[in-house]
Structure formats: C-alpha cells, structure tokens
Amino acid sequence: MELKISDIKVITVQANFQWTFVRIYSKDIYGTGEAGPAPGLKGMESDFKKLLLGEDAFKIKRIEDKMRYATLYSGTTTHHLIAGIINAIYDLIGKYLNIPVYKLLGGDRDVIRLYVDAHGGKGLEAMNSVLLPENPEFLKNANVEKNRLQSTNNPIHGRLSQEKWNEDYTPESYSQRAKQLIVEGYTAIKFDLDIPTPFSNEYNIRSGDLNNKDIDYIASIMKSVRETVGDDIDLMVDLHWRYNINTAIRLCKALEPLRLRWIEDPTPAQTSISNLEEFRLITSYCSTPIETGENMYSVYQFKDLIKEGIRVWAPDIAKTGIKEGIKIAELAEMYDIEFSPHNIGSPIATLANAHVCSASGTFGVLEFHGHDLPIWQQLIKGNLKMEKGFIILSDKPGLGIDLDENVIKKYWNIEL
Structure with a gap:
C-alpha cells in the first residue's frame, strides 16, 4: 500500500x-x-x-x-x-x-478540556509573524484591545514593548472578563501579566524589572480574579519572557497565595532554546509550577527541562508536528509531568493539538486563543464541536474538519 x-x-x-x-x-x-x-x-x-x-x-x-x-x-x-x-x-x-487521527495515534480521550486565553479586560490585539500589531477588518468590532502600544514598529511582547496603561488593565476589568468566561462554561482561564501598570517606569521595562508598586498592583489583579471566580476555576498567568530572575521570583512569591495552576514563561531563558539552567533559579524558589515549551521543537529539548524543575510542558503541535508531539507527550507521562499544549492557531492547529492530547496520559488543558475572533467557526467546513470549554472529538476521518475555500x-x- x-x-x-x-x-x-x-x-x-x-x-x-x-x-x-x-x-x-x-x-x-x-x-x-x-x-x-x-x-x-x-x-x-x-x-x-x-x-x-x-x-x-x-x-x-x-x-x-x-x-x-x-x-x-x-x-x-x-x-x-x-x-x-x-x-x-x-x-x-x-x-x-x-x-480519525486520534484513533490512529491510539488515543482514547474524545473530550478535550480547554483553557481560554483571556489576555486582560479585553482580548489581545492581532499581531503578525514578527509581533507587530495588525488591524484586520474582521476584528474591527471585536472585543480586543486597540492602541495599547505607543510605537507601531516595536514588537508587542518583550522588553522593547512600548505600552501605556489603560482601564483594560485594572482588577475590575480582569474580574469582569473572568466572570463572563465562566458564564460561557470555561473551567480554566489564563491572563497575561506582562502588562503596563500605573506605576511603570521605562527604565524598569527595558531591564525586565518591576518596582514594588508594580508587583503589588499585578498581584491585586489576580487576587480580584480569584475572589471573583472562586477556588473551583483553574487560573494561569503568562509573563511572555519579560522579567529578570529576581523580578520573576518576587512576582511568583506575591502570587503564591492565589494557588495558580501555573506561571508561564517568566524569563527569557526559553526564547533561545538554551540557557535552561535559568529555570532552576526560579523553580527552586517558587512553589507555583512553571510552564514552558511553546518555542521548543523536539523531545530532546523537553528532556532537558526535567532537571530544571519545569512541571508543566507546553509544546505547540503547529511547531513540533504530531509525530514529535506524541514523543513529548510520552516522555512527559514517563515522568508524570503535566502535558498542556500551547495553541494560538486556527481551528486546524487546534484540532491537531487536540488529537495529540487524546493520546496523552498526563494531559491537563489545551489552550484556546480564538475566543475573540469572529470568524473562528466560519473558517472551516465540518463541525468543530465545542461545548462549555471542551472540544468533542468526532469520528470523522483525519483531523475531522477542513478549510472553507x-x-x-x-x-x-x-x-x-
């Protein structure tokens, strides 16, 4: 054959x-x-x-x-x-x-739990492949932030991001956003905390630093969210490689009472797929699990995370591919490490991730980054069944969906 x-x-x-x-x-x-x-x-x-x-x-x-x-x-x-x-x-x-691919892989889960990436009080603005802001027509009336950046030729993430604080970055806005997402049925929500505060100083941003008022303010945001959603909802935060070691540890300590599921990418260590020892300096001081992996491509790289104390692995199957993703999932299972893939793609990438999750023995939650995109379901032929924060895998062959030409x-x- x-x-x-x-x-x-x-x-x-x-x-x-x-x-x-x-x-x-x-x-x-x-x-x-x-x-x-x-x-x-x-x-x-x-x-x-x-x-x-x-x-x-x-x-x-x-x-x-x-x-x-x-x-x-x-x-x-x-x-x-x-x-x-x-x-x-x-x-x-x-x-x-x-x-279906998940049965081809030997998977047995047909219900895949999602976590919704909320960003802040509104969804994250659109960005291109070099993280510069974009304004597609179909996002014109969407619930996404606009004009956060003061410069349109600096990337959205990182220590060169030139941002201005606004009301989308208040405890009230984050809490209201969380409340709305719970009503929709989500049981896990992730927020971004690499954000401007009313106390931000440019010299601190460039150094990956936060002052004490910044840290207190950021912690107050997530404290408000936790009080709003209660203890049944999993909360995670993403720091987008922004902070230095000392700042990451200080922020981690401030967030520890909130019992977050994880803190994602606190330092730049993983952006170069090297210098992973940096994580050990954080994990040895921080009791909240650290999550990373979206910029890694092979099981060999994930192997090197074990000794650094990384307790949540987040490969992106649109970067590793399904075959390598299965290897990573199996290694995670061998060491009983949570496997919770990163996913910022379309329904096609989302389903590829979901099929791999079906075969993972330590699967936690899969990222969903399309909540605020009006054309999400329009883009595909076939039924991508999503119910109250879960994807229901079908018996349709292959990934189960296709693009609508x-x-x-x-x-x-x-x-x-």
Missing part, C-alpha cells in the same frame, strides 16, 4: 495571529495542516515540494528525517513548516484510511 505525495500548497493569512496552512496532495485527495507563525513560510513552498514529491505519505519518519536533514543550515523557523507538513500528512492518511477567498482573496 502506497500513498504517494503528488503536490504541496502553502498559504499564509493574517488573523489574530499569522496562520500558515499546508495542503499535501495524493492525486485527488489531500490533507490540511497548519504551521506555527514565522516569517517567510510561504517562500519555502517550492523547495519543500522538491523534497516531498513522490514520497510515500505512510513513511512519516523518513519524510520528517528527510526534511530535518535538508534544513540543517536553516535555523528554527523551518521546523514550523515541517510541523505543518507532518500534520497535513496525518490528516491525509486519516482520510485515506477513513479513521469561500471564506479564505472572501477575507484574504486567496484561491486554494
């Missing part, structure tokens, strides 16, 4: 994040995958096509090894496209065999 690859197509569109879709064809059938955001992915299409044409889609290990060896000199962004290709191949194989053409003027 062979399933020879006959073509590959790559398209990139701007939504709340930049999404790159990959289609892998075998004559008259195809699979659809998604690659994590990175500059220039569409430009790699022709070179990868030369690698893939004529390959047997069933030989996933050979194909993945071939692409990784072929991109030895290319850095990390090629991993994103490789992941999108691998995910599309799994969708193709599932369709060919008439079986008419919507792609309507919003982005791209022919599939």
Whole structure:
C-alpha cells in the first residue's frame, strides 16, 4: 500500500495571529495542516515540494528525517513548516484510511478540556509573524484591545514593548472578563501579566524589572480574579519572557497565595532554546509550577527541562508536528509531568493539538486563543464541536474538519 505525495500548497493569512496552512496532495485527495507563525513560510513552498514529491505519505519518519536533514543550515523557523507538513500528512492518511487521527495515534480521550486565553479586560490585539500589531477588518468590532502600544514598529511582547496603561488593565476589568468566561462554561482561564501598570517606569521595562508598586498592583489583579471566580476555576498567568530572575521570583512569591495552576514563561531563558539552567533559579524558589515549551521543537529539548524543575510542558503541535508531539507527550507521562499544549492557531492547529492530547496520559488543558475572533467557526467546513470549554472529538476521518475555500477567498482573496 502506497500513498504517494503528488503536490504541496502553502498559504499564509493574517488573523489574530499569522496562520500558515499546508495542503499535501495524493492525486485527488489531500490533507490540511497548519504551521506555527514565522516569517517567510510561504517562500519555502517550492523547495519543500522538491523534497516531498513522490514520497510515500505512510513513511512519516523518513519524510520528517528527510526534511530535518535538508534544513540543517536553516535555523528554527523551518521546523514550523515541517510541523505543518507532518500534520497535513496525518490528516491525509486519516482520510485515506477513513479513521480519525486520534484513533490512529491510539488515543482514547474524545473530550478535550480547554483553557481560554483571556489576555486582560479585553482580548489581545492581532499581531503578525514578527509581533507587530495588525488591524484586520474582521476584528474591527471585536472585543480586543486597540492602541495599547505607543510605537507601531516595536514588537508587542518583550522588553522593547512600548505600552501605556489603560482601564483594560485594572482588577475590575480582569474580574469582569473572568466572570463572563465562566458564564460561557470555561473551567480554566489564563491572563497575561506582562502588562503596563500605573506605576511603570521605562527604565524598569527595558531591564525586565518591576518596582514594588508594580508587583503589588499585578498581584491585586489576580487576587480580584480569584475572589471573583472562586477556588473551583483553574487560573494561569503568562509573563511572555519579560522579567529578570529576581523580578520573576518576587512576582511568583506575591502570587503564591492565589494557588495558580501555573506561571508561564517568566524569563527569557526559553526564547533561545538554551540557557535552561535559568529555570532552576526560579523553580527552586517558587512553589507555583512553571510552564514552558511553546518555542521548543523536539523531545530532546523537553528532556532537558526535567532537571530544571519545569512541571508543566507546553509544546505547540503547529511547531513540533504530531509525530514529535506524541514523543513529548510520552516522555512527559514517563515522568508524570503535566502535558498542556500551547495553541494560538486556527481551528486546524487546534484540532491537531487536540488529537495529540487524546493520546496523552498526563494531559491537563489545551489552550484556546480564538475566543475573540469572529470568524473562528466560519473558517472551516465540518463541525468543530465545542461545548462549555471542551472540544468533542468526532469520528470523522483525519483531523475531522477542513478549510472553507469561500471564506479564505472572501477575507484574504486567496484561491486554494
């Protein structure tokens, strides 16, 4: 039995994040995958096509090894496209065999718990592949922040972000947002805390530092949220690699009484996929679990997190690919570490993550970053069933959904 690859197509569109879709064809059938955001992915299409044409889609290990060896000199962004290709191949194989991907992987969960990324009092503004703000027409009337940045040529995240505090960053706004999300049925909510406060100083921001008033203010936000939602709701916070070691520990200590499920990416350690020893300085002082992993690509990198005390692993299957994601999930299970994938993609990436979660023995919660995107469900053909903060996996073959070509053409003027 062979399933020879006959073509590959790559398209990139701007939504709340930049999404790159990959289609892998075998004559008259195809699979659809998604690659994590990175500059220039569409430009790699022709070179990868030369690698893939004529390959047997069933030989996933050979194909993945071939692409990784072929991109030895290319850095990390090629991993994103490789992941999108691998995910599309799994969708193709599932369709060919008439079986959902999660059953192909041996998964048994068909109900996948989500956590909603709330950002702040409103949803996070749109950004492109280099984290600059974008204003798609379909977000014009959405419940997302606008004009937080004072400079439009500095990235949204990091120590060069030039922000101005506003009412979206008050305890009242965060609490109201949390209350609304609970009404919708979510049992886990994540907020961003790498935010401006009324006491922010530019020299502190550039150094990854916070003053005492900043820390007290940020802690008061999450204290208000906890008092609003009670103890039954899981709360998490994301710091987006913003702070230095001492500041991260001080903030962690201030948040400890709130019993958060995790604190995500407090320092820049993981942005370079190295210097992971930095995490040990935090985990040895902070009792709240530290979560990281969205910028890691292989099981080998996650292996190095074990000795640093990282207790929640968050790979993104749009960056690792389904095959490597399963390896990471199995290693996490071996050490009884929580597996809670990062996910800022479209419904395609969300389902790829969900199918891997189905086969994880230590699965916790899967990120959902499309709450404030009006076109979320419009984008797909097929039924992505979401009920009160859970995804219900279907028995439809492959990932179970596909892109709606008419919507792609309507919003982005791209022919599939």
